[in-house]
Amino acid sequence: MGDSDDLHTMAVTRRQALAWGAAGAVASGSLSSVLAACGSSSKPTVSSQLRGTLILLGYPGWYGPNEFTGFHHLHPALTVKNSASGLVGDAQHMAEIAGNRGKFDLTLCGPPLARQLQLAGLLQPLDRSAVPNIKNVAPVFQREYPWGIPTDYGKTGIAYRKDLIPERPTSWRDLWRLAKKYSGKTTMLNYDVDIQGSALRYLGYSVNSTNQAELNKMQQALLELKPHLQAVLSTDYAKPLIEGTAYMAIDYDYDVAAAQQHNKNIVWVLPSEGAAAYIEGWAALRPGRHLAAVWELMNFHLEARNYASFINYTGAAFVEPASKPYLKPYIVSDVSLKYDAAALRRVEFEKYLGAKNVAERGKLWEEFLAA
Amino acid sequence: MQRLSVWITRVLHRPVSALAERGLLLPSVVSAGLFFLLPLGLLLLYSFGSVNLLNYQVYFGWTFSNYTGILRSIYLGVMLRSLALSLGATLACLLIGFPVAHTIARARGRRQVVLLVMIMIPFWTSFIVRTYGIYNVISYKGPLDRLLNALGLLHGQLQSLLFQPAGIAIGIVYSYLPLMVLPIYVALERIEPNVLAAAADLGARPRRVLWRVVVPLAAPGIVAGCMLVGIPAAGEYTIPAILGGNKTLMYGNVVSDQFLALGNYPFGSAIAMTLTGLLLGVLLWLRSRAAKAEARTAR
Numbered sequence: 001m002g003d004s005d006d007l008h009t010m011a012v013t014r015r016q017a018l019a020w021g022a023a024g025a026v027a028s029g030s031l032s033s034v035l036a037a038c039g040s041s042s043k044p045t046v047s048s049q050l051r052g053t054l055i056l057l058g059y060p061g062w063y064g065p066n067e068f069t070g071f072h073h074l075h076p077a078l079t080v081k082n083s084a085s086g087l088v089g090d091a092q093h094m095a096e097i098a099g100n101r102g103k104f105d106l107t108l109c110g111p112p113l114a115r116q117l118q119l120a121g122l123l124q125p126l127d128r129s130a131v132p133n134i135k136n137v138a139p140v141f142q143r144e145y146p147w148g149i150p151t152d153y154g155k156t157g158i159a160y161r162k163d164l165i166p167e168r169p170t171s172w173r174d175l176w177r178l179a180k181k182y183s184g185k186t187t188m189l190n191y192d193v194d195i196q197g198s199a200l201r202y203l204g205y206s207v208n209s210t211n212q213a214e215l216n217k218m219q220q221a222l223l224e225l226k227p228h229l230q231a232v233l234s235t236d237y238a239k240p241l242i243e244g245t246a247y248m249a250i251d252y253d254y255d256v257a258a259a260q261q262h263n264k265n266i267v268w269v270l271p272s273e274g275a276a277a278y279i280e281g282w283a284a285l286r287p288g289r290h291l292a293a294v295w296e297l298m299n300f301h302l303e304a305r306n307y308a309s310f311i312n313y314t315g316a317a318f319v320e321p322a323s324k325p326y327l328k329p330y331i332v333s334d335v336s337l338k339y340d341a342a343a344l345r346r347v348e349f350e351k352y353l354g355a356k357n358v359a360e361r362g363k364l365w366e367e368f369l370a371a
Numbered sequence: 372m373q374r375l376s377v378w379i380t381r382v383l384h385r386p387v388s389a390l391a392e393r394g395l396l397l398p399s400v401v402s403a404g405l406f407f408l409l410p411l412g413l414l415l416l417y418s419f420g421s422v423n424l425l426n427y428q429v430y431f432g433w434t435f436s437n438y439t440g441i442l443r444s445i446y447l448g449v450m451l452r453s454l455a456l457s458l459g460a461t462l463a464c465l466l467i468g469f470p471v472a473h474t475i476a477r478a479r480g481r482r483q484v485v486l487l488v489m490i491m492i493p494f495w496t497s498f499i500v501r502t503y504g505i506y507n508v509i510s511y512k513g514p515l516d517r518l519l520n521a522l523g524l525l526h527g528q529l530q531s532l533l534f535q536p537a538g539i540a541i542g543i544v545y546s547y548l549p550l551m552v553l554p555i556y557v558a559l560e561r562i563e564p565n566v567l568a569a570a571a572d573l574g575a576r577p578r579r580v581l582w583r584v585v586v587p588l589a590a591p592g593i594v595a596g597c598m599l600v601g602i603p604a605a606g607e608y609t610i611p612a613i614l615g616g617n618k619t620l621m622y623g624n625v626v627s628d629q630f631l632a633l634g635n636y637p638f639g640s641a642i643a644m645t646l647t648g649l650l651l652g653v654l655l656w657l658r659s660r661a662a663k664a665e666a667r668t669a670r
Contacts (some may be wrong), residue, residue, distance in 0.1 A: 231533075
């Protein structure tokens with residue numbers, strides 16, 4: 001586990017930093033509980049056949065605190081290492097996998113990248129029969145993420161300080177209006193897909209629109225907003241909101257939930273027009289030298305208590321309702337994180353739009369930042 | 372101890388053959404070739420290539436489309452902004468740095484050492500750490516915010532310089548100031564006190580001595596300082612990203628986006644090569660100016 005531990009202590013990603021904020025210092029799941037939990041779902045006969053080293057390409061620390069150790073105890077000849085190189089964006093992520101074929105056994109990725117990997121012939125189709133615990137995942141996420149096992153998801157919505165503004169925004173329209181009224185007091189994420197998706201919902205279009213006329217209007221809407229923005233943040237998204245220098249923010253649900261632990265005046269809003277949402281999951285990669293072990297690890301991850309340990313540690317929105325009994329109470333009840341079927345009907349998951357459209361969206365985002 | 376010192380001096384001053392001299396140069400040549408020229412050559416090669424937007428693999432070819440793409444207004448605008456910010460930061464560093472260097476050069480003994488150490492101390496920490504240090508200084512309710520409010524310069528309303536162009540300017544000037552001060556200090560140190568005394572004896576007032584004697588003699592240091600500040604500031608990436616809140620995009624940010632976010636290595640390489648070429652031109656022009664200034668000084 002050497003590499004994994006090194007990455008864990010040295011590399012700091014936005015997800016890890018936010019996860020620490022969200023989850024507190026230490027996750028609740030102990031090694032003993034993990035081991036106890038996995039006993040019921042793992043087959044000793046399989047264990048004896050599994051050996052080698054699995055390499056997961058994913059954010060450092062974006063798994064349960066004792067997960068890989070627990071898995072190793074269950075399968076002593078098998079080690080899991082986490083690699084985090086090339087995870088700056090989907091393009092880098094894809095280039096890393098394509099340029100190092102066979103280096104990674106599985107990767108953390110969203111639907112856009114998973115579909116792209118599939119089209120490039122780099123993805124190993126999921127063998128559902130080898131991952132029986134996938135039944136624990138809510139059907140909506142299984143449907144939206146057919147390439148592997150969904151691990152978490154997130155929505156892009158509005159956060160505001162109820163003590164600093166008298167208005168109570170409930171829609172993107174409100175945000176656009178109030179951002180102009182309180183100029184310089186709104187922040188947004190520096191993630192093209194999520195912000196462009198939000199602007200498209202504001203205009204009543206699909207998050208995954210490829211219609212050039214709609215994209216032009218989206219760009220116009222974003223350019224109208226830009227002079228009134230305080231910052232386009234790549235890290236510490238909620239910091240200005242917590243400090244009170246910003247009154248509103250376009251932010252992720254899990255980040256707002258973490259910020260609410262620091263300031264109770266922060267309110268999360270899932271806009272009435274709907275919102276862009278992402279899913280993250282683990283997908284197996286070709287050539288699949290350790291495929292049996294990959295399925296075993298995925299199954300282990302989805303075991304309810306192991307999964308709860310991961311969510312308790314990261315503070316992400318969960319995809320597995322079966323893990324609720326083991327989750328921290330605030331995660332189960334938090335309006336932004338809890339499993340809410342009605343809220344899920346109002347979000348639109350981001351999809352892969354094709355190479356040309358991805359490049360066009362990237363170009364528009366660059367023009368927005370440069371303007 | 373004294374014997375050792377004598378031995379070292381002899382060894383250092385022993386005549387070496389031309390072959391040995393070349394051998395001594397070898398590590399530097401290999402290092403520059405491997406870690407500077409080779410990557411630069413690769414970047415140049417990439418800049419004429421194309422990318423498969425499905426898997427982001429680069430194919431080498433000889434297309435000029437990456438260079439023609441730079442002519443789009445967005446990239447030209449960003450380039451002009453970067454050059455303007457770099458020029459402004461260089462001038463600010465010169466205006467602040469020259470008096471500081473002059474003060475240090477005029478100081479003597481322990482005082483001079485203390486002043487020099489104060490200039491160099493920030494270099495003992497990493498660039499990122501220094502930038503985050505500035506982040507805290509200019510952030511909401513930070514020391515600068517409190518001071519400006521106390522002086523009534525923020526109109527009585529608490530505001531932050533963070534995420535403002537002024538914040539970026541402060542960050543660049545703070546980070547690069549020592550690079551301006553040190554070469555000017557070295558140039559000023561080399562001025563013979565007798566030259567200044569002679570100018571005064573001939574009736575030149577202090578201001579005239581400064582402009583007609585000190586500044587021309589310090590010109591090589593000023594040019595070196597301007598190069599050390601202006602060139603890296605033009606490609607600055609970290610400071611606008613951290614202190615500018617990504618609202619003020621500079622050339623370095625565009626290059627980074629092309630490589631990291633969009634996966635378009637060939638276009639990113641073409642942008643980087645264009646800036647490198649432009650700055651190389653400026654560098655050569657400044658070098659020729661410095662050489663002329665040095666020749667004048669020698670006369």
